[in-house]
Amino acid sequence: MTDLTPWGLHAVPAEQLVDIDRLGRVIRVDRGECDVMTVDGVVRVLSDSQRAQDELAPVTGDWVDIGYEDGLGDVVARILPRRTSVSRRDPAERDLEQVLASNVDLVGVVHGLDRPLRAGRLERLLVIAANSGAEPIVILTKSDVAIDEPIEATVRSVARDMEVFVTSLEDRAGLEAVRDAVGATRTLALIGASGVGKSSLVNALVGSELLEVGDVRTSDAKGRHTTTARELVMLPADTGLILDTPGIRAIGLWEAEHALDLIFDDLVELSNECRFRDCTHDAEPECALRSAVEDGTADPLRVDRFRSLAHELEQQRVREEERQRRGDRDGGSGRGRGRGKGRRR
Ligand SMILES: Nc1nc2c(ncn2[C@@H]2O[C@H](COP(=O)(O)OP(=O)(O)O)[C@@H](O)[C@H]2O)c(=O)[nH]1
Ligand SMILES: [Mg+2]
Ligand SMILES: [Zn+2]
Incomplete structure:
Protein backbone atom coordinates (compact mmCIF):
# COMPACT_ATOMS: atom_id res chain seq x y z
CA MET A 1 0.00 0.00 0.00
CA THR A 2 1.25 3.44 -0.89
CA ASP A 3 0.64 6.07 1.76
CA LEU A 4 -0.76 9.12 -0.01
CA THR A 5 0.07 11.46 2.88
CA PRO A 6 3.59 12.26 1.60
CA TRP A 7 1.91 12.99 -1.75
CA GLY A 8 0.08 15.88 -0.13
CA LEU A 9 -3.20 14.24 0.76
CA HIS A 10 -3.65 16.21 3.99
CA ALA A 11 -4.21 19.37 1.95
CA VAL A 12 -7.33 17.92 0.34
CA PRO A 13 -10.38 18.98 2.37
CA ALA A 14 -12.14 15.97 3.92
CA GLU A 15 -15.51 16.88 2.43
CA GLN A 16 -14.04 16.42 -1.05
CA LEU A 17 -13.08 12.86 -0.23
CA VAL A 18 -16.57 11.55 0.36
CA ASP A 19 -18.03 9.57 -2.53
CA ILE A 20 -14.60 8.96 -4.02
CA ASP A 21 -14.14 5.57 -5.52
CA ARG A 22 -10.38 5.35 -6.21
CA LEU A 23 -8.41 8.39 -5.19
CA GLY A 24 -5.09 9.34 -6.72
CA ARG A 25 -2.80 12.23 -7.61
CA VAL A 26 -1.76 12.79 -11.20
CA ILE A 27 2.03 12.61 -11.37
CA ARG A 28 2.48 12.75 -15.13
CA VAL A 29 0.34 13.66 -18.11
CA ASP A 30 0.91 12.40 -21.63
CA ARG A 31 -1.33 12.76 -24.60
CA GLY A 32 -4.65 11.17 -23.65
CA GLU A 33 -3.23 9.22 -20.73
CA CYS A 34 -1.74 9.95 -17.36
CA ASP A 35 0.03 8.29 -14.45
CA VAL A 36 -1.83 8.50 -11.19
CA MET A 37 -0.35 7.68 -7.77
CA THR A 38 -2.84 5.66 -5.76
CA VAL A 39 -2.73 3.46 -2.68
CA ASP A 40 -2.00 0.61 -5.10
CA GLY A 41 0.95 2.44 -6.63
CA VAL A 42 1.07 4.10 -10.04
CA VAL A 43 -1.91 3.46 -12.30
CA ARG A 44 -1.98 4.33 -15.99
CA VAL A 45 -5.29 6.03 -16.65
CA LEU A 46 -7.07 7.25 -19.75
CA SER A 47 -7.65 10.96 -19.64
CA ASP A 48 -9.15 11.75 -22.96
CA SER A 49 -10.49 15.15 -22.13
CA GLN A 50 -12.88 15.35 -25.06
CA ARG A 51 -14.53 12.18 -23.92
CA ALA A 52 -14.36 12.34 -20.16
CA GLN A 53 -14.71 15.98 -19.40
CA ASP A 54 -15.74 18.72 -21.63
CA GLU A 55 -14.03 21.63 -20.01
CA LEU A 56 -11.50 20.20 -17.64
CA ALA A 57 -8.52 18.04 -18.56
CA PRO A 58 -6.35 16.62 -15.79
CA VAL A 59 -3.00 18.28 -15.20
CA THR A 60 -0.03 17.13 -13.15
CA GLY A 61 -0.75 17.70 -9.47
CA ASP A 62 -4.49 17.08 -9.73
CA TRP A 63 -6.30 14.84 -7.28
CA VAL A 64 -8.66 12.65 -9.24
CA ASP A 65 -11.25 9.95 -8.81
CA ILE A 66 -10.50 6.97 -11.04
CA GLY A 67 -13.41 5.18 -12.63
CA TYR A 68 -13.71 2.16 -14.87
CA GLU A 69 -15.41 2.02 -18.23
CA ASP A 70 -16.08 -1.12 -20.25
CA GLY A 71 -13.85 -1.27 -23.26
CA LEU A 72 -11.70 1.60 -22.03
CA GLY A 73 -10.42 0.47 -18.65
CA ASP A 74 -9.33 2.96 -15.99
CA VAL A 75 -10.38 6.52 -16.71
CA VAL A 76 -10.27 9.85 -14.93
CA ALA A 77 -13.84 10.07 -13.73
CA ARG A 78 -13.55 13.34 -11.88
CA ILE A 79 -11.00 15.98 -10.97
CA LEU A 80 -11.22 17.34 -7.44
CA PRO A 81 -11.34 21.12 -7.11
CA ARG A 82 -7.88 22.62 -7.51
CA ARG A 83 -6.50 24.32 -4.42
CA THR A 84 -3.99 26.27 -6.51
CA THR A 245 7.67 21.55 -16.28
CA PRO A 246 9.08 21.80 -19.80
CA GLY A 247 10.59 25.17 -20.61
CA ILE A 248 8.01 27.79 -21.35
CA ARG A 249 8.64 30.40 -23.99
CA ALA A 250 5.27 32.08 -24.25
CA ILE A 251 4.21 33.64 -21.01
CA GLY A 252 0.87 35.23 -21.68
CA LEU A 253 -1.03 36.16 -18.58
CA TRP A 254 -4.46 34.81 -17.83
CA GLU A 255 -6.85 36.75 -15.59
CA ALA A 256 -4.01 37.77 -13.36
CA GLU A 257 -5.14 41.20 -12.22
CA HIS A 258 -4.82 40.26 -8.57
CA ALA A 259 -1.31 38.90 -9.01
CA LEU A 260 -0.32 41.98 -10.96
CA ASP A 261 -1.30 43.97 -7.86
CA LEU A 262 0.91 41.72 -5.74
CA ILE A 263 3.98 42.00 -7.93
CA PHE A 264 3.59 45.74 -8.44
CA ASP A 265 2.03 46.62 -5.07
CA ASP A 266 4.22 49.70 -4.69
CA LEU A 267 3.02 51.13 -8.00
CA VAL A 268 -0.59 50.15 -7.30
CA GLU A 269 -0.40 51.99 -4.00
CA LEU A 270 1.11 55.02 -5.64
CA SER A 271 -1.56 55.02 -8.34
CA ASN A 272 -4.20 55.55 -5.64
CA GLU A 273 -2.91 59.11 -5.67
CA CYS A 274 -3.60 59.63 -9.37
CA ARG A 275 -6.34 62.17 -9.93
CA PHE A 276 -8.50 59.72 -11.89
CA ARG A 277 -9.42 56.37 -10.45
CA ASP A 278 -9.17 54.73 -13.89
CA CYS A 279 -5.93 56.53 -14.78
CA THR A 280 -3.94 54.65 -17.42
CA HIS A 281 -0.86 56.68 -16.45
CA ASP A 282 -0.52 57.85 -20.00
CA ALA A 283 -1.52 61.44 -20.66
CA GLU A 284 -3.92 62.10 -17.80
CA PRO A 285 -3.25 65.18 -15.66
CA GLU A 286 -1.98 64.72 -12.12
CA CYS A 287 -0.80 61.16 -12.59
CA ALA A 288 1.11 59.99 -9.54
CA LEU A 289 3.08 57.39 -11.48
CA ARG A 290 4.27 59.85 -14.10
CA SER A 291 5.21 62.34 -11.38
CA ALA A 292 7.19 59.64 -9.60
CA VAL A 293 9.04 58.86 -12.83
CA GLU A 294 9.70 62.55 -13.41
CA ASP A 295 11.10 63.14 -9.93
CA GLY A 296 13.18 59.97 -10.15
CA THR A 297 11.46 57.99 -7.38
CA ALA A 298 10.04 55.33 -9.74
CA ASP A 299 11.87 53.29 -12.36
CA PRO A 300 10.46 54.39 -15.74
CA LEU A 301 10.99 50.97 -17.32
CA ARG A 302 9.23 49.22 -14.51
CA VAL A 303 6.30 51.64 -14.76
CA ASP A 304 6.13 50.94 -18.51
CA ARG A 305 6.09 47.21 -17.95
CA PHE A 306 3.38 47.57 -15.31
CA ARG A 307 1.26 49.62 -17.69
CA SER A 308 1.65 47.22 -20.56
CA LEU A 309 0.81 44.14 -18.45
CA ALA A 310 -2.24 45.92 -17.04
CA HIS A 311 -3.25 46.83 -20.59
CA GLU A 312 -2.85 43.23 -21.77
CA LEU A 313 -5.12 41.97 -18.98
CA GLU A 314 -7.65 44.71 -19.65
CA GLN A 315 -7.83 43.75 -23.33
CA GLN A 316 -8.36 40.13 -22.37
CA ARG A 317 -11.16 41.08 -20.00
CA VAL A 318 -12.88 43.15 -22.68
CA ARG A 319 -12.67 40.26 -25.17
CA GLU A 320 -14.00 37.84 -22.58
CA GLU A 321 -16.96 40.10 -21.83
CA GLU A 322 -17.68 40.42 -25.51
CA ARG A 323 -17.54 36.68 -25.94
CA GLN A 324 -19.93 36.15 -23.08
CA ARG A 325 -22.37 38.65 -24.55
CA ARG A 326 -22.16 36.87 -27.89
CA GLY A 327 -22.52 33.48 -26.18
CA ASP A 328 -25.65 34.68 -24.38
CA ARG A 329 -27.08 35.72 -27.71
CA ASP A 330 -26.50 32.42 -29.51
CA GLY A 331 -27.69 30.50 -26.50
CA GLY A 332 -24.18 29.46 -25.51
CA SER A 333 -23.42 27.46 -28.65
CA GLY A 334 -20.02 27.14 -30.23
CA ARG A 335 -17.66 24.75 -28.52
CA GLY A 336 -14.18 26.15 -28.78
CA ARG A 337 -11.42 24.14 -30.40
CA GLY A 338 -9.07 22.54 -27.91
CA ARG A 339 -11.36 23.54 -25.13
CA GLY A 340 -10.57 20.51 -23.05
CA LYS A 341 -7.04 21.80 -22.50
CA GLY A 342 -8.01 24.48 -20.11
CA ARG A 343 -10.83 26.10 -18.35
CA ARG A 344 -12.78 29.13 -19.26
CA ARG A 345 -13.79 30.99 -16.18
N1 LIG B 1 27.59 24.53 -14.71
C1 LIG B 1 26.34 24.17 -14.38
N2 LIG B 1 25.51 23.65 -15.32
C2 LIG B 1 24.28 23.32 -14.96
C3 LIG B 1 23.81 23.52 -13.62
N3 LIG B 1 22.51 23.14 -13.59
C4 LIG B 1 22.19 22.71 -14.84
N4 LIG B 1 23.25 22.80 -15.67
C5 LIG B 1 23.27 22.44 -17.11
O1 LIG B 1 22.30 23.21 -17.81
C6 LIG B 1 21.80 22.48 -18.92
C7 LIG B 1 20.29 22.52 -18.96
O2 LIG B 1 19.79 21.85 -17.83
P1 LIG B 1 18.32 21.26 -17.74
O3 LIG B 1 18.17 20.73 -16.37
O4 LIG B 1 18.02 20.32 -18.85
O5 LIG B 1 17.42 22.57 -17.92
P2 LIG B 1 15.83 22.67 -18.06
O6 LIG B 1 15.54 22.78 -19.52
O7 LIG B 1 15.48 23.91 -17.32
O8 LIG B 1 15.24 21.45 -17.43
C8 LIG B 1 22.35 21.06 -18.78
O9 LIG B 1 23.41 20.91 -19.68
C9 LIG B 1 22.84 21.01 -17.34
O10 LIG B 1 23.90 20.12 -17.17
C10 LIG B 1 24.72 24.09 -12.65
O11 LIG B 1 24.40 24.33 -11.48
N5 LIG B 1 25.96 24.40 -13.10
MG1 LIG C 1 13.87 20.11 -18.29
ZN1 LIG D 1 -1.81 57.68 -13.20
Whole structure:
Protein backbone atom coordinates (compact mmCIF):
# COMPACT_ATOMS: atom_id res chain seq x y z
CA MET A 1 0.00 0.00 0.00
CA THR A 2 1.25 3.44 -0.89
CA ASP A 3 0.64 6.07 1.76
CA LEU A 4 -0.76 9.12 -0.01
CA THR A 5 0.07 11.46 2.88
CA PRO A 6 3.59 12.26 1.60
CA TRP A 7 1.91 12.99 -1.75
CA GLY A 8 0.08 15.88 -0.13
CA LEU A 9 -3.20 14.24 0.76
CA HIS A 10 -3.65 16.21 3.99
CA ALA A 11 -4.21 19.37 1.95
CA VAL A 12 -7.33 17.92 0.34
CA PRO A 13 -10.38 18.98 2.37
CA ALA A 14 -12.14 15.97 3.92
CA GLU A 15 -15.51 16.88 2.43
CA GLN A 16 -14.04 16.42 -1.05
CA LEU A 17 -13.08 12.86 -0.23
CA VAL A 18 -16.57 11.55 0.36
CA ASP A 19 -18.03 9.57 -2.53
CA ILE A 20 -14.60 8.96 -4.02
CA ASP A 21 -14.14 5.57 -5.52
CA ARG A 22 -10.38 5.35 -6.21
CA LEU A 23 -8.41 8.39 -5.19
CA GLY A 24 -5.09 9.34 -6.72
CA ARG A 25 -2.80 12.23 -7.61
CA VAL A 26 -1.76 12.79 -11.20
CA ILE A 27 2.03 12.61 -11.37
CA ARG A 28 2.48 12.75 -15.13
CA VAL A 29 0.34 13.66 -18.11
CA ASP A 30 0.91 12.40 -21.63
CA ARG A 31 -1.33 12.76 -24.60
CA GLY A 32 -4.65 11.17 -23.65
CA GLU A 33 -3.23 9.22 -20.73
CA CYS A 34 -1.74 9.95 -17.36
CA ASP A 35 0.03 8.29 -14.45
CA VAL A 36 -1.83 8.50 -11.19
CA MET A 37 -0.35 7.68 -7.77
CA THR A 38 -2.84 5.66 -5.76
CA VAL A 39 -2.73 3.46 -2.68
CA ASP A 40 -2.00 0.61 -5.10
CA GLY A 41 0.95 2.44 -6.63
CA VAL A 42 1.07 4.10 -10.04
CA VAL A 43 -1.91 3.46 -12.30
CA ARG A 44 -1.98 4.33 -15.99
CA VAL A 45 -5.29 6.03 -16.65
CA LEU A 46 -7.07 7.25 -19.75
CA SER A 47 -7.65 10.96 -19.64
CA ASP A 48 -9.15 11.75 -22.96
CA SER A 49 -10.49 15.15 -22.13
CA GLN A 50 -12.88 15.35 -25.06
CA ARG A 51 -14.53 12.18 -23.92
CA ALA A 52 -14.36 12.34 -20.16
CA GLN A 53 -14.71 15.98 -19.40
CA ASP A 54 -15.74 18.72 -21.63
CA GLU A 55 -14.03 21.63 -20.01
CA LEU A 56 -11.50 20.20 -17.64
CA ALA A 57 -8.52 18.04 -18.56
CA PRO A 58 -6.35 16.62 -15.79
CA VAL A 59 -3.00 18.28 -15.20
CA THR A 60 -0.03 17.13 -13.15
CA GLY A 61 -0.75 17.70 -9.47
CA ASP A 62 -4.49 17.08 -9.73
CA TRP A 63 -6.30 14.84 -7.28
CA VAL A 64 -8.66 12.65 -9.24
CA ASP A 65 -11.25 9.95 -8.81
CA ILE A 66 -10.50 6.97 -11.04
CA GLY A 67 -13.41 5.18 -12.63
CA TYR A 68 -13.71 2.16 -14.87
CA GLU A 69 -15.41 2.02 -18.23
CA ASP A 70 -16.08 -1.12 -20.25
CA GLY A 71 -13.85 -1.27 -23.26
CA LEU A 72 -11.70 1.60 -22.03
CA GLY A 73 -10.42 0.47 -18.65
CA ASP A 74 -9.33 2.96 -15.99
CA VAL A 75 -10.38 6.52 -16.71
CA VAL A 76 -10.27 9.85 -14.93
CA ALA A 77 -13.84 10.07 -13.73
CA ARG A 78 -13.55 13.34 -11.88
CA ILE A 79 -11.00 15.98 -10.97
CA LEU A 80 -11.22 17.34 -7.44
CA PRO A 81 -11.34 21.12 -7.11
CA ARG A 82 -7.88 22.62 -7.51
CA ARG A 83 -6.50 24.32 -4.42
CA THR A 84 -3.99 26.27 -6.51
CA SER A 85 -3.31 26.25 -10.24
CA VAL A 86 -0.41 27.58 -12.26
CA SER A 87 -1.81 28.80 -15.53
CA ARG A 88 -1.05 30.97 -18.48
CA ARG A 89 -2.81 32.01 -21.64
CA ASP A 90 -2.76 29.11 -24.09
CA PRO A 91 0.06 29.88 -26.57
CA ALA A 92 -2.00 28.34 -29.38
CA GLU A 93 -5.21 30.11 -28.59
CA ARG A 94 -5.48 33.68 -27.45
CA ASP A 95 -8.57 33.39 -25.32
CA LEU A 96 -8.05 30.13 -23.53
CA GLU A 97 -6.47 29.32 -20.23
CA GLN A 98 -3.84 26.59 -20.07
CA VAL A 99 -3.22 25.08 -16.66
CA LEU A 100 0.38 23.92 -16.24
CA ALA A 101 0.21 22.41 -12.75
CA SER A 102 -2.13 22.24 -9.81
CA ASN A 103 -2.29 21.87 -6.04
CA VAL A 104 1.21 23.20 -5.54
CA ASP A 105 2.35 25.13 -2.48
CA LEU A 106 5.31 26.96 -3.97
CA VAL A 107 6.07 28.10 -7.50
CA GLY A 108 9.77 28.52 -8.18
CA VAL A 109 10.61 30.82 -11.05
CA VAL A 110 13.94 29.47 -12.26
CA HIS A 111 16.60 31.47 -14.07
CA GLY A 112 20.16 30.46 -14.94
CA LEU A 113 22.88 32.88 -13.86
CA ASP A 114 24.78 31.82 -16.99
CA ARG A 115 22.53 34.02 -19.16
CA PRO A 116 21.21 37.59 -19.16
CA LEU A 117 17.92 38.23 -17.42
CA ARG A 118 15.16 40.38 -18.83
CA ALA A 119 13.32 42.00 -15.96
CA GLY A 120 10.06 41.97 -17.92
CA ARG A 121 10.23 38.23 -18.44
CA LEU A 122 10.91 37.60 -14.78
CA GLU A 123 7.99 39.86 -13.87
CA ARG A 124 5.64 37.92 -16.12
CA LEU A 125 6.73 34.61 -14.64
CA LEU A 126 6.33 36.00 -11.14
CA VAL A 127 2.84 37.22 -11.94
CA ILE A 128 1.98 33.72 -13.18
CA ALA A 129 3.56 32.24 -10.04
CA ALA A 130 1.72 34.58 -7.69
CA ASN A 131 -1.55 34.19 -9.57
CA SER A 132 -1.53 30.44 -8.88
CA GLY A 133 -2.47 31.04 -5.27
CA ALA A 134 0.78 29.38 -4.17
CA GLU A 135 3.83 31.19 -2.81
CA PRO A 136 6.20 32.50 -5.46
CA ILE A 137 9.95 32.10 -4.98
CA VAL A 138 12.94 32.68 -7.25
CA ILE A 139 15.66 30.10 -7.88
CA LEU A 140 18.85 31.29 -9.56
CA THR A 141 20.82 28.31 -10.82
CA LYS A 142 24.34 27.74 -12.17
CA SER A 143 26.13 30.20 -9.86
CA ASP A 144 29.35 28.35 -10.80
CA VAL A 145 29.12 29.66 -14.35
CA ALA A 146 27.53 33.05 -13.62
CA ILE A 147 28.07 35.76 -16.20
CA ASP A 148 29.39 39.14 -15.14
CA GLU A 149 26.08 40.97 -14.92
CA PRO A 150 24.21 42.25 -11.86
CA ILE A 151 21.46 39.65 -12.23
CA GLU A 152 20.80 39.32 -8.53
CA ALA A 153 20.26 43.06 -8.24
CA THR A 154 17.73 42.95 -11.08
CA VAL A 155 15.99 40.02 -9.41
CA ARG A 156 15.83 41.94 -6.13
CA SER A 157 14.31 44.98 -7.81
CA VAL A 158 11.59 42.83 -9.38
CA ALA A 159 11.03 40.09 -6.79
CA ARG A 160 11.41 42.50 -3.88
CA ASP A 161 10.39 40.66 -0.70
CA MET A 162 10.17 37.16 -2.17
CA GLU A 163 12.63 34.47 -1.19
CA VAL A 164 15.52 34.10 -3.62
CA PHE A 165 17.66 30.94 -3.69
CA VAL A 166 21.01 30.73 -5.43
CA THR A 167 22.15 27.25 -6.42
CA SER A 168 24.95 25.44 -8.15
CA LEU A 169 25.15 21.78 -8.97
CA GLU A 170 28.92 22.08 -9.11
CA ASP A 171 29.24 22.24 -5.30
CA ARG A 172 25.57 21.60 -4.42
CA ALA A 173 25.30 25.13 -3.03
CA GLY A 174 21.78 26.15 -2.10
CA LEU A 175 20.23 22.72 -2.62
CA GLU A 176 19.54 22.07 1.06
CA ALA A 177 17.87 25.46 1.35
CA VAL A 178 15.56 24.68 -1.57
CA ARG A 179 14.70 21.28 -0.13
CA ASP A 180 13.97 22.80 3.28
CA ALA A 181 11.74 25.40 1.67
CA VAL A 182 9.66 22.69 0.04
CA GLY A 183 9.14 20.61 3.18
CA ALA A 184 7.41 17.28 3.63
CA THR A 185 4.05 16.79 1.89
CA ARG A 186 4.37 20.12 0.10
CA THR A 187 4.81 20.60 -3.64
CA LEU A 188 7.17 22.98 -5.41
CA ALA A 189 6.49 23.59 -9.12
CA LEU A 190 9.38 24.83 -11.23
CA ILE A 191 8.72 27.16 -14.15
CA GLY A 192 11.10 28.97 -16.46
CA ALA A 193 12.74 28.89 -19.86
CA SER A 194 14.24 25.77 -21.34
CA GLY A 195 17.86 25.16 -20.38
CA VAL A 196 17.89 27.07 -17.10
CA GLY A 197 18.49 23.88 -15.14
CA LYS A 198 15.07 22.88 -13.79
CA SER A 199 15.33 19.16 -14.50
CA SER A 200 18.97 19.05 -13.35
CA LEU A 201 17.89 20.65 -10.09
CA VAL A 202 15.21 18.00 -9.60
CA ASN A 203 17.71 15.24 -10.34
CA ALA A 204 20.22 16.71 -7.89
CA LEU A 205 17.58 16.91 -5.17
CA VAL A 206 16.31 13.42 -5.89
CA GLY A 207 19.83 12.05 -6.12
CA SER A 208 19.41 10.22 -9.42
CA GLU A 209 19.17 10.96 -13.12
CA LEU A 210 15.42 10.62 -13.08
CA LEU A 211 14.61 13.33 -15.58
CA GLU A 212 16.10 14.01 -18.96
CA VAL A 213 18.53 16.91 -18.97
CA GLY A 214 20.00 19.07 -21.68
CA ASP A 215 18.65 20.73 -24.74
CA VAL A 216 16.63 17.77 -25.92
CA ARG A 217 13.64 19.09 -27.72
CA THR A 218 11.61 17.55 -30.45
CA SER A 219 8.50 18.97 -31.99
CA ASP A 220 5.34 17.43 -33.27
CA ALA A 221 3.71 18.46 -36.53
CA LYS A 222 2.21 21.52 -34.91
CA GLY A 223 5.60 22.68 -33.76
CA ARG A 224 4.95 22.33 -30.05
CA HIS A 225 7.44 20.58 -27.85
CA THR A 226 6.39 17.21 -26.67
CA THR A 227 9.52 15.80 -25.10
CA THR A 228 9.34 16.49 -21.42
CA ALA A 229 6.12 15.86 -19.62
CA ARG A 230 5.14 17.74 -16.53
CA GLU A 231 6.23 15.39 -13.83
CA LEU A 232 5.68 15.25 -10.11
CA VAL A 233 8.48 13.55 -8.20
CA MET A 234 9.03 12.70 -4.56
CA LEU A 235 12.20 13.84 -2.82
CA PRO A 236 14.08 11.20 -0.81
CA ALA A 237 12.70 10.22 2.59
CA ASP A 238 9.37 11.91 1.83
CA THR A 239 10.83 15.39 2.26
CA GLY A 240 8.58 17.04 -0.29
CA LEU A 241 7.49 16.96 -3.92
CA ILE A 242 8.78 18.74 -6.99
CA LEU A 243 6.85 19.29 -10.17
CA ASP A 244 9.07 19.86 -13.19
CA THR A 245 7.67 21.55 -16.28
CA PRO A 246 9.08 21.80 -19.80
CA GLY A 247 10.59 25.17 -20.61
CA ILE A 248 8.01 27.79 -21.35
CA ARG A 249 8.64 30.40 -23.99
CA ALA A 250 5.27 32.08 -24.25
CA ILE A 251 4.21 33.64 -21.01
CA GLY A 252 0.87 35.23 -21.68
CA LEU A 253 -1.03 36.16 -18.58
CA TRP A 254 -4.46 34.81 -17.83
CA GLU A 255 -6.85 36.75 -15.59
CA ALA A 256 -4.01 37.77 -13.36
CA GLU A 257 -5.14 41.20 -12.22
CA HIS A 258 -4.82 40.26 -8.57
CA ALA A 259 -1.31 38.90 -9.01
CA LEU A 260 -0.32 41.98 -10.96
CA ASP A 261 -1.30 43.97 -7.86
CA LEU A 262 0.91 41.72 -5.74
CA ILE A 263 3.98 42.00 -7.93
CA PHE A 264 3.59 45.74 -8.44
CA ASP A 265 2.03 46.62 -5.07
CA ASP A 266 4.22 49.70 -4.69
CA LEU A 267 3.02 51.13 -8.00
CA VAL A 268 -0.59 50.15 -7.30
CA GLU A 269 -0.40 51.99 -4.00
CA LEU A 270 1.11 55.02 -5.64
CA SER A 271 -1.56 55.02 -8.34
CA ASN A 272 -4.20 55.55 -5.64
CA GLU A 273 -2.91 59.11 -5.67
CA CYS A 274 -3.60 59.63 -9.37
CA ARG A 275 -6.34 62.17 -9.93
CA PHE A 276 -8.50 59.72 -11.89
CA ARG A 277 -9.42 56.37 -10.45
CA ASP A 278 -9.17 54.73 -13.89
CA CYS A 279 -5.93 56.53 -14.78
CA THR A 280 -3.94 54.65 -17.42
CA HIS A 281 -0.86 56.68 -16.45
CA ASP A 282 -0.52 57.85 -20.00
CA ALA A 283 -1.52 61.44 -20.66
CA GLU A 284 -3.92 62.10 -17.80
CA PRO A 285 -3.25 65.18 -15.66
CA GLU A 286 -1.98 64.72 -12.12
CA CYS A 287 -0.80 61.16 -12.59
CA ALA A 288 1.11 59.99 -9.54
CA LEU A 289 3.08 57.39 -11.48
CA ARG A 290 4.27 59.85 -14.10
CA SER A 291 5.21 62.34 -11.38
CA ALA A 292 7.19 59.64 -9.60
CA VAL A 293 9.04 58.86 -12.83
CA GLU A 294 9.70 62.55 -13.41
CA ASP A 295 11.10 63.14 -9.93
CA GLY A 296 13.18 59.97 -10.15
CA THR A 297 11.46 57.99 -7.38
CA ALA A 298 10.04 55.33 -9.74
CA ASP A 299 11.87 53.29 -12.36
CA PRO A 300 10.46 54.39 -15.74
CA LEU A 301 10.99 50.97 -17.32
CA ARG A 302 9.23 49.22 -14.51
CA VAL A 303 6.30 51.64 -14.76
CA ASP A 304 6.13 50.94 -18.51
CA ARG A 305 6.09 47.21 -17.95
CA PHE A 306 3.38 47.57 -15.31
CA ARG A 307 1.26 49.62 -17.69
CA SER A 308 1.65 47.22 -20.56
CA LEU A 309 0.81 44.14 -18.45
CA ALA A 310 -2.24 45.92 -17.04
CA HIS A 311 -3.25 46.83 -20.59
CA GLU A 312 -2.85 43.23 -21.77
CA LEU A 313 -5.12 41.97 -18.98
CA GLU A 314 -7.65 44.71 -19.65
CA GLN A 315 -7.83 43.75 -23.33
CA GLN A 316 -8.36 40.13 -22.37
CA ARG A 317 -11.16 41.08 -20.00
CA VAL A 318 -12.88 43.15 -22.68
CA ARG A 319 -12.67 40.26 -25.17
CA GLU A 320 -14.00 37.84 -22.58
CA GLU A 321 -16.96 40.10 -21.83
CA GLU A 322 -17.68 40.42 -25.51
CA ARG A 323 -17.54 36.68 -25.94
CA GLN A 324 -19.93 36.15 -23.08
CA ARG A 325 -22.37 38.65 -24.55
CA ARG A 326 -22.16 36.87 -27.89
CA GLY A 327 -22.52 33.48 -26.18
CA ASP A 328 -25.65 34.68 -24.38
CA ARG A 329 -27.08 35.72 -27.71
CA ASP A 330 -26.50 32.42 -29.51
CA GLY A 331 -27.69 30.50 -26.50
CA GLY A 332 -24.18 29.46 -25.51
CA SER A 333 -23.42 27.46 -28.65
CA GLY A 334 -20.02 27.14 -30.23
CA ARG A 335 -17.66 24.75 -28.52
CA GLY A 336 -14.18 26.15 -28.78
CA ARG A 337 -11.42 24.14 -30.40
CA GLY A 338 -9.07 22.54 -27.91
CA ARG A 339 -11.36 23.54 -25.13
CA GLY A 340 -10.57 20.51 -23.05
CA LYS A 341 -7.04 21.80 -22.50
CA GLY A 342 -8.01 24.48 -20.11
CA ARG A 343 -10.83 26.10 -18.35
CA ARG A 344 -12.78 29.13 -19.26
CA ARG A 345 -13.79 30.99 -16.18
N1 LIG B 1 27.59 24.53 -14.71
C1 LIG B 1 26.34 24.17 -14.38
N2 LIG B 1 25.51 23.65 -15.32
C2 LIG B 1 24.28 23.32 -14.96
C3 LIG B 1 23.81 23.52 -13.62
N3 LIG B 1 22.51 23.14 -13.59
C4 LIG B 1 22.19 22.71 -14.84
N4 LIG B 1 23.25 22.80 -15.67
C5 LIG B 1 23.27 22.44 -17.11
O1 LIG B 1 22.30 23.21 -17.81
C6 LIG B 1 21.80 22.48 -18.92
C7 LIG B 1 20.29 22.52 -18.96
O2 LIG B 1 19.79 21.85 -17.83
P1 LIG B 1 18.32 21.26 -17.74
O3 LIG B 1 18.17 20.73 -16.37
O4 LIG B 1 18.02 20.32 -18.85
O5 LIG B 1 17.42 22.57 -17.92
P2 LIG B 1 15.83 22.67 -18.06
O6 LIG B 1 15.54 22.78 -19.52
O7 LIG B 1 15.48 23.91 -17.32
O8 LIG B 1 15.24 21.45 -17.43
C8 LIG B 1 22.35 21.06 -18.78
O9 LIG B 1 23.41 20.91 -19.68
C9 LIG B 1 22.84 21.01 -17.34
O10 LIG B 1 23.90 20.12 -17.17
C10 LIG B 1 24.72 24.09 -12.65
O11 LIG B 1 24.40 24.33 -11.48
N5 LIG B 1 25.96 24.40 -13.10
MG1 LIG C 1 13.87 20.11 -18.29
ZN1 LIG D 1 -1.81 57.68 -13.20
